[in-house]
Amino acid sequence: MSLLSVKNLNVTLMTSEGPARAVRDLDFTLERGDTLGIVGESGCGKSMTALAIMGLLPENAMPTGEILLNGENLLQKSEAEMCRIRGNRMAMIFQEPMTSLNPVHTVGRQIMEPLRLHKDMNKSEARGEAIRLLDRVGLPNPSERIDNFPHQLSGGQRQRVMIAIALSCAPDILIADEPTTALDVTIQDQILDLTQSLVEEEGMALILISHDLGVISENTDHIMVMYGGASIESGRTDRIFEELSHPYTQGLFAAMPRLGRARNQRLVTIPGTVPDLINLPTGCTFTDRCPLASDICRNTPPPVHAFKTGHRVACHHLDIARAKKTEELFS
Amino acid sequence: MTAQAASAPVLEVRDLVRHYRLPRESLFAEPGHVYALNGVSFTIERGKSFGIVGESGCGKSTLARNVMALEETDGGSVRILGNEVIGLNFDQLRPLRRHFQMVFQDPYGSLDPHHNVGRIVAEPLAALGPISAAEREERVVRVLESVGLKKRDMAKYPHEFSGGQRQRIAIARALITHPELIVADEPVSALDVSVQAQVLNLLKDLQDEFGVTYMFISHDLAVVEYLCDEVAVMYLGEIVEKGRTEDLFARPAHPYTRILLDAVPTPGSGKKRERIKLEGNVTGQTEQRVGCAFQDRCPMAQGICRREKPPLVEVEDGHTAACHFSSEMSERL
Numbered sequence: 001m002s003l004l005s006v007k008n009l010n011v012t013l014m015t016s017e018g019p020a021r022a023v024r025d026l027d028f029t030l031e032r033g034d035t036l037g038i039v040g041e042s043g044c045g046k047s048m049t050a051l052a053i054m055g056l057l058p059e060n061a062m063p064t065g066e067i068l069l070n071g072e073n074l075l076q077k078s079e080a081e082m083c084r085i086r087g088n089r090m091a092m093i094f095q096e097p098m099t100s101l102n103p104v105h106t107v108g109r110q111i112m113e114p115l116r117l118h119k120d121m122n123k124s125e126a127r128g129e130a131i132r133l134l135d136r137v138g139l140p141n142p143s144e145r146i147d148n149f150p151h152q153l154s155g156g157q158r159q160r161v162m163i164a165i166a167l168s169c170a171p172d173i174l175i176a177d178e179p180t181t182a183l184d185v186t187i188q189d190q191i192l193d194l195t196q197s198l199v200e201e202e203g204m205a206l207i208l209i210s211h212d213l214g215v216i217s218e219n220t221d222h223i224m225v226m227y228g229g230a231s232i233e234s235g236r237t238d239r240i241f242e243e244l245s246h247p248y249t250q251g252l253f254a255a256m257p258r259l260g261r262a263r264n265q266r267l268v269t270i271p272g273t274v275p276d277l278i279n280l281p282t283g284c285t286f287t288d289r290c291p292l293a294s295d296i297c298r299n300t301p302p303p304v305h306a307f308k309t310g311h312r313v314a315c316h317h318l319d320i321a322r323a324k325k326t327e328e329l330f331s
Numbered sequence: 332m333t334a335q336a337a338s339a340p341v342l343e344v345r346d347l348v349r350h351y352r353l354p355r356e357s358l359f360a361e362p363g364h365v366y367a368l369n370g371v372s373f374t375i376e377r378g379k380s381f382g383i384v385g386e387s388g389c390g391k392s393t394l395a396r397n398v399m400a401l402e403e404t405d406g407g408s409v410r411i412l413g414n415e416v417i418g419l420n421f422d423q424l425r426p427l428r429r430h431f432q433m434v435f436q437d438p439y440g441s442l443d444p445h446h447n448v449g450r451i452v453a454e455p456l457a458a459l460g461p462i463s464a465a466e467r468e469e470r471v472v473r474v475l476e477s478v479g480l481k482k483r484d485m486a487k488y489p490h491e492f493s494g495g496q497r498q499r500i501a502i503a504r505a506l507i508t509h510p511e512l513i514v515a516d517e518p519v520s521a522l523d524v525s526v527q528a529q530v531l532n533l534l535k536d537l538q539d540e541f542g543v544t545y546m547f548i549s550h551d552l553a554v555v556e557y558l559c560d561e562v563a564v565m566y567l568g569e570i571v572e573k574g575r576t577e578d579l580f581a582r583p584a585h586p587y588t589r590i591l592l593d594a595v596p597t598p599g600s601g602k603k604r605e606r607i608k609l610e611g612n613v614t615g616q617t618e619q620r621v622g623c624a625f626q627d628r629c630p631m632a633q634g635i636c637r638r639e640k641p642p643l644v645e646v647e648d649g650h651t652a653a654c655h656f657s658s659e660m661s662e663r664l
Contacts, residue, residue: 041523042494155387184386184550185594186609192596193608211524214596241598255528257553259580259595266535267528267557273493 001071003205004030004053004173009065011048011057011229013277020277022048022061024229032172035199035206037220037237039213039252043274045229046209050175053207054092055082069173088118091166093195095178097158101150107134107161108146114168133164138194156187160194167198174199175207180215192219213256217241225249228275228285235311245313247290247321247329254326268330284316291329292317339413341511341544342375342398342431347407349393349568353617365616367393369568370407375561377511380538380545382559382576384552384591388613390568391548395516398546399433400424412511428458432505436517438497442489448475449485452504459508470507477540478503478533495526499533506537514546519554531558552595556580564588567615567624570643574650584652584660587625623655631656 011023023045030036038046051057053067055074067074069089077085094100102110111133112126121129127146134142137160150158159179166174176195180188196219199206210216216223217237224234225246233246244250254268272289281287284297294317302314315321321329349368356362367390375381383391397404400416409416411431416424432455435441442451452471456462472482478499489497498518505513515534519527535558537543549555555562556576563573564587572585583589590609609628623629623636635655643653654660 041525185552185591186386188596189594189608190610212596213524213598217598218596252524253598255525256598257528257531257551257557258597259553259556259592261557266532269528269532270525273495273526 002029002068003032003034003070005066005068006049006053007066007068009049009052009063009067011045011052012062012064013058014060014062015278018278019062021280022229022277023052023063024280026065026231028224028231028234030173030205030207032205033199033203034222035196035208035220037216037223038207038209038226039211039216039223040226041211041252041274043277044226046226047177048229049226050092050177050207050209053173054086054090054175055079056086056092084118087114087171088169089171090173090175091169091171092175092177093159093162093166093179095181097155097162097182098150100162101158103150106147106149107153111146111161111165111168114165118169129168130164133168134161136167136198137161137164138190139164155183156191159183159187159191163191163194163198167202170202171204173205173207175209177209178211179208181210181212188215195219213253214258225252228280229277230285230314231312232286232315233311233313235307235309239309239311243311243322244326245311245318245322246286246315247292247317248286250321250326251289251330254330268326270330284314292320339410340374341377341412342381342546343408343410343413344374344398345372345408345410347371347394347397347409348405349390349397349402350405363617366619367568367616368397371565371568371570372407373563373570373573375512375544375546377544378538378542379561380547380559382555382562383546383548383565384550384555384562385565386550386591386613388616389565391550391565392516393568394565395433395514395546395548399431399514425458429455429508430510431512431514432508432510434498434501434505434513434515434518437521438494438501439489439521441501442497444489446488447485448480448487448489448492448500451489451500452485452507455504455508474503474507477506477537493526494522495529498522498530502530502533502537506541506543509541510543512544512546514548516548517550518547520549520551527554534558552580552591564591567613569624569653571625571654572650572652573643574647574652578647578650582647582650584646584650584657585625585654586629586631586656586660588652589660590630623653625654631659 006026006028009023009026013020013022040046052063063075108130111130115121115126115129131142131146134145139145139157139160180191208220220237223237223240224231227248233249244253251270257267270289275285283299284302287293287297297316302316304312304314305318306312347368348370351365351367353363371394385391396402398409404417449471453467456467480499519530547559559576562576562579563570566587572588622638623641626632626636641653641655643651645651646657
């Protein structure tokens with residue numbers, strides 16, 4: 001049995017303009033020690049997937065399908081049951097360390113909260129454990145820092161505190177939603193290193209969400225590329241970067257300015273914007289922005305090509321997309 | 332424009348100093364200071380792009396605000412097209428502001444939500460004195476078209492646009508006075524990769540078309556490499572290395588530059604990369620120290636770094652670095 005297995009997950013948001021399909025027909029499994037990266041632009045369903053797993057979806061969201069944690073379907077759990085799982089067996093690190101910590105409580109109190117709730121520790125045990133955790137995440141001088149308020153810490157230090165909270169109950173799954181987007185490259189390096197070594201040492205599974213292909217590439221074993229709420233390409237990280245199959249993945253990769261590339265070359269851009277989730281096209285959602293789109297793309301959902309290596313791509317024109325290089329594709 | 336202004340560099344900054352006073356902590360002790368800029372000098376020639384990189388807290392944004400004459404400066408000089416802007420009062424600055432405009436980081440916070448796009452973009456024209464409504468509209472339409480927006484967008488409000496489109500509006504607002512210099516403070520860091528590429532291409536096209544000069548601030552080195560002709564690396568309010576982009580990125584002569592370059596993750600490079608890592612973050616803005624600013628975090632620091640401040644010396648033609656060991660740095664590569 002897999003640690004986490006997501007089957008046919010759909011999330012529909014009931015908005016005033018009609019139902020918006022934020023996540024569509026998502027399938028993936030995660031074993032202990034796995035690291036999965038989810039990439040895509042804003043509004044492609046990355047964060048909604050994470051929130052669905054954590055049971056933190058907004059009230060107007062309707063999830064269907066199955067999210068099995070050790071065989072138990074999380075979507076059928078009551079709120080009280082979810083409270084015992086959340087923070088205990090699954091934990092999440094959010095994007096903004098500035099706003100996801102409570103400004104009126106000391107960081108110590110915020111780390112002790114899950115320990116006292118899930119592990120039945122008394123105050124002094126929890127405090128001792130909190131100091132150990134702060135030391136574990138590399139905050140200097142933890143026995144003094146524990147009484148600091150969030151505003152007294154820098155952005156990187158706050159993100160370390162968030163990681164300490166997430167780690168406090170030794171969860172099986174750690175979900176990191178853009179954990180370093182608000183940080184400097186050097187601090188980003190430190191935080192990602194820390195997460196990677198913690199995941200290895202504690203044997204957790206990691207879901208890393210980011211729009212930065214570099215971050216994903218260096219920190220995960222598997223990748224899922226999402227577009228319009230669905231997974232359009234997935235597979236082993238090294239294979240994906242070697243093969244770059246789906247036109248969208250190719251476009252994303254080429255749009256990123258990279259160190260050491262010729263300076264006078266123009267960046268490849270993907271024309272248009274992400275699709276409106278309320279009026280999704282019936283066929284492939286990438287049709288309007290895809291250089292290879294034809295009539296069949298507009299009307300028929302693309303077939304999923306699965307390869308022996310575990311690489312899966314959903315595209316009507318896979319052979320052409322693979323044969324052409326990105327520059328030819330988007331010029 | 333006078334003949335003298337035409338030959339002068341677009342921006343010339345000399346020994347710019349800015350110290351912020353901290354609130355007094357005790358009745359008897361002297362109040363502390365944040366030493367945000369400690370003598371920064373550089374020159375940008377017409378039609379070039381000058382990049383400034385560094386971590387948060389190194390003084391990049393303070394530099395932008397001082398160049399734009401948005402706050403008082405403690406010392407030094409900023410000459411735009413040969414005109415000194417430091418020490419001028421509001422009324423004297425106003426007619427000059429048409430020559431230098433700014434694009435901010437956050438496309439959500441920098442556009443007034445109560446004004447429509449036509450009014451937002453036309454606002455800098457007020458600095459040029461009275462202008463007829465027809466001419467104003469014509470200029471707004473022209474500038475909106477040059478950034479890829481349409482005439483009918485004039486009546487819309489900022490919330491109707493996506494992040495990338497808002498940044499285009501902000502760029503249009505900066506362009507409408509035909510400025511010589513645009514100071515852009517992290518203009519693409521809040522945008523998605525694909526949108527970021529569109530805005531970067533647009534900035535390049537506008538430079539080719541109008542010959543604007545950019546002072547471009549970013550923490551993303553790949554973006555700076557793509558757009559800029561020259562780069563300066565800042566640490567604790569000083570320029571520690573400066574040179575042509577291709578020289579500086581290929582042969583960094585300061586350990587801090589090397590570490591910054593190593594910290595950028597590259598897609599498709601696999602999991603383990605050999606690199607020097609940097610511990611801690613920028614500290615020490617509130618003290619005036621002896622020796623090199625980077626000594627606490629430098630992997631190469633030795634006795635001399637704690638005693639003597641390294642001067643900014645030339646390591647190759649047009650490439651300067653402030654490090655006692657810059658010659659060893661280049662040998663190590």
